[in-house]
Amino acid sequence: MNQELILKAKELINANYISTTLSTVDKEYNVNIAVISIMEMIDDETIICARFGADLTHANLKETGKGVFLVLLTDNERTKDGIRVYVELKEDQTQGEYYDRIKKRLDQTKYCNFELKNCWVFKVTKILPVSMLKR
Amino acid sequence: MNQELILKAKELINANYISTTLSTVDKEYNVNIAVISIMEMIDDETIICARFGADLTHANLKETGKGVFLVLLTDNERTKDGIRVYVELKEDQTQGEYYDRIKKRLDQTKYCNFELKNCWVFKVTKILPVSMLKR
Numbered sequence: 060m061n062q063e064l065i066l067k068a069k070e071l072i073n074a075n076y077i078s079t080t081l082s083t084v085d086k087e088y089n090v091n092i093a094v095i096s097i098m099e100m101i102d103d104e105t106i107i108c109a110r111f112g113a114d115l116t117h118a119n120l121k122e123t124g125k126g127v128f129l130v131l132l133t134d135n136e137r138t139k140d141g142i143r144v145y146v147e148l149k150e151d152q153t154q155g156e157y158y159d160r161i162k163k164r165l166d167q168t169k170y171c172n173f174e175l176k177n178c179w180v181f182k183v184t185k186i187l188p189v190s191m192l193k194r
Numbered sequence: 195m196n197q198e199l200i201l202k203a204k205e206l207i208n209a210n211y212i213s214t215t216l217s218t219v220d221k222e223y224n225v226n227i228a229v230i231s232i233m234e235m236i237d238d239e240t241i242i243c244a245r246f247g248a249d250l251t252h253a254n255l256k257e258t259g260k261g262v263f264l265v266l267l268t269d270n271e272r273t274k275d276g277i278r279v280y281v282e283l284k285e286d287q288t289q290g291e292y293y294d295r296i297k298k299r300l301d302q303t304k305y306c307n308f309e310l311k312n313c314w315v316f317k318v319t320k321i322l323p324v325s326m327l328k329r
Contacts (some may be wrong), residue, residue, distance in 0.1 A: 078268045127217070192246075
């Protein structure tokens with residue numbers, strides 16, 4: 060994968076912007092999108108993510124395992140930047156190293172009162188810019 | 195469907211916010227997300243949408259026909275509001291009434307120099323708020 064895109068993905072994913080989403084799908088091709096709050100890209104191909112709500116996203120990931128994160132920065136409707144990070148679920152931890160690591164991050168946020176149900180562990184399969192449109 | 199959510203969907207979809215996305219999927223459950231610029235919710239259950247780029251989204255819609263729009267307003271990282279509109283592709287016009295209608299809208303935007311390839315016609319199947327998280 061392109062090193063520049065990896066660096067940008069790390070920066071934008073790890074900032075935990077309020078505009079970060081994860082799109083997933085069930086076996087009948089029903090697509091869902093959810094705002095995701097707490098995640099960390101821990102190396103070039105791994106993202107760990109706190110699951111406290113997101114029931115439908117969780118069910119979809121258990122069914123098909125695939126998704127795409129979008130971090131979209133719009134600067135109040137003026138300009139558009141961001142990244143698309145395509146992922147596959149590798150693990151779903153309810154305890155362990157990654158669970159503890161994402162719980163520490165969760166505990167430092169306004170979501171600290173939510174029970175951490177799962178730590179999703181994703182393999183990054185592809186990274187794309189926000190738009191491929193050529194003028 | 196809930197009338198309040200329908201009204202909110204119309205308002206937010208029809209504003210054509212820069213942060214509007216459409217998530218779709220292919221037959222192998224590979225999910226994609228694309229920023230979508232020109233669309234109009236013309237009644238309680240119909241959205242028409244200009245396709246000039248979005249090649250992968252177009253291919254996905256032809257394969258599985260399902261998707262979800264998200265309009266997410268973040269007020270520069272302070273607050274979060276928006277709507278999720280779940281859709282199914284009903285028609286894909288390269289001419290006709292809806293094609294002409296969305297072309298008129300496209301022509302009034304900064305994207306007017308792009309060739310309008312398709313007008314996607316979607317049936318709205320479900321509308322949800324951005325988050326279902328209960329505190």
